[in-house]
Amino acid sequence: MQCVNLRRARLWRIPDQTAGSLPTILFVHGAWLGAWTFENFLGYFAERGVGCAAIDLRGHGGLVQDDVFLTSGQREMAEDVVEACQAIGGEVVVAGHSAGAAVAAIAASRFPTVGLVLLAPSPPGQLPGLEPQAPVPDGRPFAPGSIEHVKRKFVPNFSHEDVVDFAERLVHESPALLNDRRLLRVEIDRSRISGPALCLSAEKELGDFHKPGQDLATARFYDAEYWFLTGAGHCFSLEPHWRDAAFVIERWYGSHFLIP
Template sequence: MPLGTERRLGHARLWHRRPAAGDPRPPVLLVHGGYHGAWCWDYWAERLAAVGREVAALDLRGHGGLPQPPGYAEAGVMDFAGDVVAGIDALDRPAVVVGHSLGCLLVPLAATQRPTAGLLLACPSPPGNLPGARKVPLVPEGAPVPPLPAEIARTRYAIHLSDAELADLAAKLCPESPRLLNERYDLRIPVDPAAIGAPVLVVEGGRDDPERHPAGQDAAIARFYGGDHIRLDDAPHDLMLGPGSDRWFDAVWARMDALLARA
């Protein structure tokens, strides 16, 4: 992801672009979800940088072309949340930390350990202690889970993409830690919402995969964190990619900036 400077943070990697001049707004840290990498934020990063925001994007360990570290298949939610903490620590001041999908479990956990300016949770995985959250069938453990084939990726992530765009997306997906997936799928990891001292916005995609994001769950996540909720009726799971991403970006950041202004 050609976003400013590249910095290794242990097993993770941070891409960081500072504004040309001092900007009073908090920096933005972008955190991807399962199978993805910092590349999925290219459009959002460019849009944020274009209006003078300091922006950084994180490649979690074993993602975005990074090598899988020893024990990758046994790395769990708290290990990956540690990568997010390292990303927060690498910035000079509290950031608006943006998570997508499984990244939305890592981001609140990191925010219980470090001050943040706000959290933006897009198409979120639920915390394990969310009342009524739906479990997902587990995957076999012992070895990394292969990337999703294109047709499954279409259903789960990107029903709005053309065949060529979908093939490009599928080629970028990477193997995932089964421990990470199962700790999310089995709802094993709770989050203490009282330990997050920042405003929270939850973004729901109206065309998300209903097996993993059943009706009402994203709104319940917003209530759990005491945050705001916005539903984008025509948005898929990977709402930062492909046709429509400009409209969804505008809607999300208009709401997020208004939330930050009230904080």
Template sequence: MLEVIDKGCVSEAHPVPLLFVHGAWHAAWCWDDHFLGYFADLGYRALAVSFRGHGGSSSDKPLRACGVDDYVADICSVADGLPVSPVVIGHSMGGLIVQKYLENRSAPAGVLMASIPPQGNYGSSLRWLRHRPWDAIKMAATGKALPYISTPERARQHFFSETTPQHVVDDCAARLQEDSPRISVDCLILRLPRPKRVTTPLLVLGAEHDGAHTCKEVRATARAYATEAHFFTGMGHNMMLEPGWKLVADHIHRWLGGRGL
């Protein structure tokens, strides 16, 4: 059973539901803090799913064996249960999962927030190896990343800006959980997106102080989908949890409204 946090109802102004997709080490809670209530109050139906083995979602196999295809299947499971195809909004690894989902599914629109680019997580992995080689070696040897991202110091480096209030960083760090080592390999080389198969219009968003994906990588994502990236100054990777989250949500709302959604 998948955990789905479901808020609000569709309205005449916003007849299409929004499905939010989290990134690695997170779960549906990262959308529930701000985004779901924000969009529900504006007349949207807003849902967030936790991938199998994350948050309150169970799994029929060990988490370490779960890969991109499993997480795509989770999105399909939720989307197929809705009256109409939802707008899909993915963050970080969830952005790559959204890209893979859209290879074979049509959607009214999609949003990629600080997403892994179509060329994969190579750049982020290389930076990790360069700056913290011993951590990278231990992660590769053990298949466990949580010890190296879940302290407040590391969580700030990876997910937040230098000015994010400490209580926001601490709260996120306490809720992070281990993810599948297989998904890391899938996102590095094995199951990369094929942009030419995606016909859904996409909004690509980036953060100025993203500790995971550079502005150059976000622009490459936008180019792959024949659009331009929009960046938020002063923000870190977890754009939905940063103090300026409403700027991001407002931008998505305006973009969707411009498309009649």
């Protein structure tokens, strides 16, 4: 696996085995997480000869959490994704999880990607029916919460021991990124995003940020194919049945980018 240091982020990449003839899938993690969220997916697609990559956004994966990080929201972190797309070269499908889905969509509106995958996505700020949530305090990184909260929010299907291991890998998050979602501050221009889209929704979501029907409405906003993952938690890329999600992505990718 190749590691590429960007200006404020870090790119992990497994080149494809087809001399660059297929688009690379670039995975973008959500709040408190990192590129490690996609370890299973990277191996899965690499085994199938598809180029794939994952990014540690600024302040994640052990990268510095400075004053710039504290004021970096969805728009600023999208700069990291655009830079990663440029570093990859060739065609790119961006695949974002949670807050990273909004970041990926913003990047896709700025850079000519060929496809968009939304995994348990944060919605665009202008989606009808959304209600603002209480903001977190500005000026300092925000912790992910207790072990019990982490289990309910991220990995409800994990054992206690696995939740503890998972929680140890989480980082504190930029309040600007969190408040962009909570206060619905960022609208996304769908007309500037090219290529097909796919949206995967998890059943076991906390209701405050993934109300019933919200992910389906998000999929419709992006004109995306929609799949509901029964029994899945928010971080389904790490759960025991992660291959179910990987197969859906593979099938969608193959239908658009592989010659029959």
